[in-house]
Amino acid sequence: MISYAKGIVKSILSARKGVTEIEVEIGRENFKAINYDFLTGQVAVGDSVLLNTTAQDLKLGSGGYHFVVSVNCGEGFVAKNAPGHIMKLRYTPLQFAVLSAEEEDSPYHSIFNNFSGLGRKPVIIGELHSMVAPAVFGVKRNRPKLKVSYIMTDGGALPLSFSKTVKYLKENNLIDGTVTYGQAFGGDIESVNIYTALISAFEILHSDVAVVAMGPGITGTGTEYGFSGIEQGPIIDAVNNLGGLPIFIPRISFADKRKRHCGISHHSITVLNKVAMSSANIVVPKFSGNKFDCIQKQIDENTLNQKHKIIYVDELEKLTQDLLSFDFKLSTMGRGIDKDAEFFITAAAAGYYASSI
Template sequence: MINYTKAKVKDIIQKREGCTEITVIINNKDYNAVNYDCLTGSVKAGDYVLLNTTAQDLKLGSGGYHFVVSVNDGNTFFPFTKEIGHIMKLRYTPLQFSVLSAEEQQSPYHHIFNDFQSLQGKPVIIGELHSMLPPVVFNIKRNRPDTCVSYIMTDGGALPISFSKSVAYLKQKDLINGTVTFGQAFGGDFEAVNIYTALITAFDILKSDVAVIAMGPGITGTGTKYGFSGIEQGPIIDAVNTLGGRPIFIPRISFADKRIRHHGISHHSILVLKEIAKTRAEVVIPVMEQDRMEYIKNQITQNEIDKKHEIVYVKETSSVLENLSCFDFHLSTMGRGIDLEPEFFITAGAAGYFASNIL
């Protein structure tokens, strides 16, 4: 299923690198839309656009946006450029385009991948949701401001990194030093083919002290045991261990989500740790009020997560919270802020706090 409609651009809401948010008029009503400048060219008020409205027609998330397919009937002019990269993104679709990946033969960094030996125990923080990224980084940089932090974006959610307001904010404030996109995700400071070369890029090219890995905004879920895109965390843990890194896992914890399968430690996190990951990770748990702490500990023991992984309890939750409050950024996950989801954000923050202390 794919739905298209035509609209007129009313106004420009916001521009950031590679992405323009706009207001469009459809049947005399205003809607928000996103134009990816690198794919469809620039856009301005008064232009006519063709929109993909599928996600919103299905009442899905997507941030409440339609997406521009073409501007002014595709009359935007793109001058021919002979790029040296030959790795295709969005491949075999009408919007496929080439990038220079860090590891391919024409790259000046090609030799690094052949010479690579080990990540030498460097910490890699692994999260499921994109909303975990800011609290992780806030705690790393508040605790150790000189730490070099990179973000590796998987293709489990949004594909263009420019869609992320979190990344735009973190880069603007010099809180992350570089980004890597791999798989079908695109738009990072460096492109990579897979998780292994993305990790090497983060540490041997960007010279990171710590890397954070999570999908872009959004997540696919089906309400089934294995049917969610966050299952990628299992192979990521294994990849970090294969390359000699130190995987630090952020469990998805909520006491506000009405779905019982996400109560306490989400069934997503339990499945990844219990079944999908074949190697060990450090699982960070912030110390919280007694009844919730007991609930979490029961989940850990009942699923024997502590027999397979190392559980790290972070007691300094007041410091973690203070670090989260020092930035003018609105934390939100699934439409809920830190007032409704304190454990979610404190857990992510605690992972950053812990990683910064082991550097």
């Protein structure tokens, strides 16, 4: 099912590199929409736009936006010749080519043939995009001079430019570069897969720490294996295969009303128990009272400590202050740090641990 609608651009709400956020009128109602400038061209007030409205029609979480498919039926769009032949959005009407770091025309091509290993460099692995900022905060508050990169998978949003989190982190010099791989696009470095993305982060961007997580959004079905965050298993294995140190952020919450996500989410348990073939360092903050007892019970019942290494972090007050020291509104599933503190503290703890290695 694809839902389309025609609209008229009423105003430009904001603009950042590669993205224009607009207000459009459909019928007699106004809606927010996203235009990816390099895919569909520049947009201006008064333009007629064709919109993909599918996600909003289904009441799905896409940030509350429709997405521009065409501006004035493509009139005035100027094609730009650019290097590269690795296709993104393959076999769709919007497919386009990028220069990946690995391909022969890339100045970095030889790096991949000469690569020997990551040398136990830390790689923080998270399920949700909302883990990225607190993990980075945990690194930078502990050791500000470390170089941090963000590797965005294609498990959520595909355009990196959609992320306001990445915009904030880059503008405030908290991440030094970005890599996108698979069908995700828009990073400072484009790569074909997780292996070459990791090599790019450490050998091209010269990172001390990399954070790997999907872009905004996640697919879930309420089943054991039916969620896009299952990608964390192969990512753990890739880090180990390349000689890195995988640091896993467990998805921990006591605010989520769904029982399967209470304490350590069933997503994390499935990834660690049944999907990852190798070991990771799981960072667990020492929360007080019943909350820590609940987490410890889940660790014991699922024998996570037999396959993986559990890293306990007890600097909870410091981690909380670290999170609050940035002028950034933390949010996951519509909840801020005031309602879901354990979620954000866990991500920050992973960053803190990674920076201490």
